[in-house]
Amino acid sequence: MDHIHLMRVLVAVGEQGGFAAASRQLDISPAAVTRAVGALEEQLGVQLVQRTTRNVRFTDAGLRYYDDARAILQSIAEANEAASGINAEPRGTLSVTAPVLFGRMFVMPTIIEYMQRYPLVKVNANFVDRVTNLVEEGMDVAIRIGNLPDSSLRAVKVGQVRRVLCASPAYLEAHGTPQIPADLLQHSMIVSNALSPRVEWRFEGGDEPELVQINPRLVVTSNDAALSAAIGGLGITRLLSYQVRSEVERDSLRLLLETFEESPWPVHVVHREEKYGSSKVRAFIDLMVERLRAHPHL
Missing domain, CATH: 1.10.10.10 (Winged helix-like DNA-binding domain superfamily/Winged helix DNA-binding domain)
Incomplete structure (x- = not known):
């Protein structure tokens, strides 16, 4: 054959x-x-x-x-x-993956702009709160939050986000505001498995990193659910800065223990393409990198 x-x-x-x-x-x-x-x-x-x-x-x-x-x-x-002579015109199907909230807030606007710019391209957008395998799941481009493991994939850093603790003003008025990480042991905690499966939270800011074993009152499988529970006054949760920005600006949530936060997590556009990859992927990566690097909240 x-x-x-x-x-x-x-x-x-x-x-x-x-x-x-x-x-x-x-x-x-x-x-x-x-x-x-x-x-x-x-x-x-x-x-x-x-x-x-x-x-x-x-x-x-x-x-x-x-x-x-x-x-x-x-x-x-x-x-x-x-x-x-058609390499300059992207065409075909492009598959993109990103975390759910990040995809809705940051990636989807760029996908819309990209598709309006290149009418011959179809896009499959897979927004899930887990790490997808680009090879096994046939993805062309992924937006990843956090430190990347060593791999054959190529990555372009576009920004960074913080892991933040937050709670509603009503909860803090009723239960007090924690001053140090160990105070969390006396509070009602909300944990999202989508962000991290661990319930041992790491804090920095002192001479040595501090680990606090969290005993959550509520465990949810999505960041949206954790966000809703915190806004509703159930307790304290830990999410990413972009996920709570609007609620903090409206004072529906307040940030806690900011001086003890971990180092920010990088945001990367990850792909499998060689330097001279397909025009549809190159064009999307270029646009995505440009838009994310220019975003004020990254």
């Missing part, structure tokens, strides 16, 4: 998350997809894909080969675009 065809099949399996979905994308039978992946594994002499009854996963070798194959196919597509 043509080696480029085999690579396209493998990349489709990775991007679509399975053989059946890849067959639909490529308009070939599932059996043909299975034969193509098997032929590629035979040529390379290594297992690329682990097949189970529920899903398909790449082996370590398969994941590396998938990344290389995707880059090669992208280079071929770019060469074809350049030869036909």
Whole structure:
């Protein structure tokens, strides 16, 4: 079989998350997809894909080969675009992921501007409060908050946000205002697992970092829910500065223990593209970086 065809099949399996979905994308039978992946594994002499009854996963070798194959196919597509003179016009489908509130507040306006500027591009926006795997979930671009682990992904820093403690004026009037992190042990605490699964909160500002073991009264799975509970006067919560900015400005919430805050968390635009990646991804990254770096709250 043509080696480029085999690579396209493998990349489709990775991007679509399975053989059946890849067959639909490529308009070939599932059996043909299975034969193509098997032929590629035979040529390379290594297992690329682990097949189970529920899903398909790449082996370590398969994941590396998938990344290389995707880059090669992208280079071929770019060469074809350049030869036909259409590389300057972004087109196709772009997949973007970001945290829910950050996506709504900061990313969505840029997506709208991007789509108005480039009418030939469709966008899939996946806003979730978890770290998505760009390779396994077929994402082109992600906006990540926090320190990044070492990886083959490329990242552009665009700003930073703070982790802040806050509570409503009514709660503080009724229960008092904590003066040091240890005072939190005497308060009603609201914890969002979306921000961090830990209930051991780290504070700085002294000679050494301080860890406080939080015993939450309310645990929620979204930052929106934690925000609502704090505004409603249930207790103290810890969120990111951009999530509470409007409520602080309206005095619906007040910031606490600011001198003990951790160092700010960086915000990055993360992607898999090479320097000369597809025009649709390059154009979006350039616009996203420009808009986020100019934002006064980052």
